[in-house]
Amino acid sequence: MSFSVMPNRILTTEEITRYHEDGVVMIKGAIDPNWVKLIEAGVERARDEMSMVGRFMSRKTRGYQMDIFLWKRIDELRDAIYYGPFAHWAQQLMGSNEVRFFYDQMFVKEPGTDAPTPWHQDLSFWPIRGEQITSFWIPLDPVTRESSGLMYVRGSHRWPQRFKAISPDYVAAIIDEKMDDIPDINANPERYELLDWVMEPGDILMFHPLTLHGSHGNMHRTRRRRALALRWTGDDVVYAPTRKRMPIHYRHSSTVGGGLQGAAFPRILPAHEPTERLARRLPESPAFGRVLASGWHNFMSSMTMKTRGIQAQQLKQTWTQPKALSGDPAGSREQIR
Ligand SMILES: O=C(O)CCC(=O)C(=O)O
Numbered sequence: 001m002s003f004s005v006m007p008n009r010i011l012t013t014e015e016i017t018r019y020h021e022d023g024v025v026m027i028k029g030a031i032d033p034n035w036v037k038l039i040e041a042g043v044e045r046a047r048d049e050m051s052m053v054g055r056f057m058s059r060k061t062r063g064y065q066m067d068i069f070l071w072k073r074i075d076e077l078r079d080a081i082y083y084g085p086f087a088h089w090a091q092q093l094m095g096s097n098e099v100r101f102f103y104d105q106m107f108v109k110e111p112g113t114d115a116p117t118p119w120h121q122d123l124s125f126w127p128i129r130g131e132q133i134t135s136f137w138i139p140l141d142p143v144t145r146e147s148s149g150l151m152y153v154r155g156s157h158r159w160p161q162r163f164k165a166i167s168p169d170y171v172a173a174i175i176d177e178k179m180d181d182i183p184d185i186n187a188n189p190e191r192y193e194l195l196d197w198v199m200e201p202g203d204i205l206m207f208h209p210l211t212l213h214g215s216h217g218n219m220h221r222t223r224r225r226r227a228l229a230l231r232w233t234g235d236d237v238v239y240a241p242t243r244k245r246m247p248i249h250y251r252h253s254s255t256v257g258g259g260l261q262g263a264a265f266p267r268i269l270p271a272h273e274p275t276e277r278l279a280r281r282l283p284e285s286p287a288f289g290r291v292l293a294s295g296w297h298n299f300m301s302s303m304t305m306k307t308r309g310i311q312a313q314q315l316k317q318t319w320t321q322p323k324a325l326s327g328d329p330a331g332s333r334e335q336i337r
Helices: 013-022 033-048 052-057 073-083 086-094 274-279 288-307
Strands: 022-025 064-070 099-109 118-119 131-138 151-153 194-196 204-207 213-215 226-232 267-269
Touching: 013 022, 013 086, 033 099, 033 226, 052 064, 052 131, 052 288, 064 274, 073 086, 073 099, 086 099, 086 131, 086 204, 086 226
Parallel strands: none
Antiparallel strands: 022 204, 064 099, 099 226, 099 267, 118 213, 131 204, 131 226, 151 194, 151 213
16 A cells, blocks of 8 residues: 555646656646645754765865755655655656655755756766656755756757766766766857756756756855755666765665665555565664775775876866856845746
8 A cells, every 4th residue: 555645736748748858847836835844844854963974975065965865864754755745746757657765865055155066967876777767856945046946958868978977076986987078068058958947945846867957056145045856766777786876875675687675765656665664664874884885985986086187177067156146136036037
């Protein structure tokens, strides 16, 4: 039996077509305010109780906080994932019978935090393969391009390239030198069709894991920019870890080339797997040995990059403050967009 509540409304055929054609769709006012409040409470708690991995990934810029697998220790987020409406939308978009939860991730940029999210494709650093994968991005504050609303390159999920994974702090361990270099999109914006939206809490972005996306820092002087991403997988997804993919620090029973399985990737639809749900009754910490091993691997990867003469600097992208805000009092753009 499924305990995941039915959404207020299912996605229309047009919205599903837009998702498949553009690689992203924004659904206005989709999330009931109660779920938004629960997620907000969860993200606030996650900010106060950052994991070791999160602290490491957020260490370089003041005002920036990113963390993953929050639901393993934050009950509000576990409940939103297990019992919220999200898995039903993922099922529709992926055209999948089974829906598993892959992981969650928070992105917080306090007012004035100059921390762009570089353009990237998610799938190029995930330890999974398949077509039936989707991500949701849920803002908890109003966002515009200037306050770090996400931007997408329309249709880029259909491009043949697989780009080097550039994370906000240029984590060396996931940069696969065999992959293509990401073009400097902001330096040549006329070559790309960029999509972005003015969003409010309650709105949601749904996007394909190969669609190029990124965001500016938060140029707003007073408004925070907090967001939660939820990642979902379907029937055709297999576990495909390599040395250059994001490590999984939690227990699971997936085997290479087989489907995702076990408590790290719980089945939500068509029905919960009772043993997976029971495994997450109490808060869980990542396996210390695995975290240590990935810290070491990251250190070795950055040393290797250095000895080969590759500087993270070379992979840097042009991210300048959006022109529209220069000289504007912060906040005034929202009225005129
Ligand atoms: O919120 C951001 O700036 C980044 C979000 C993102 O890259 C993602 O959800 O995949």
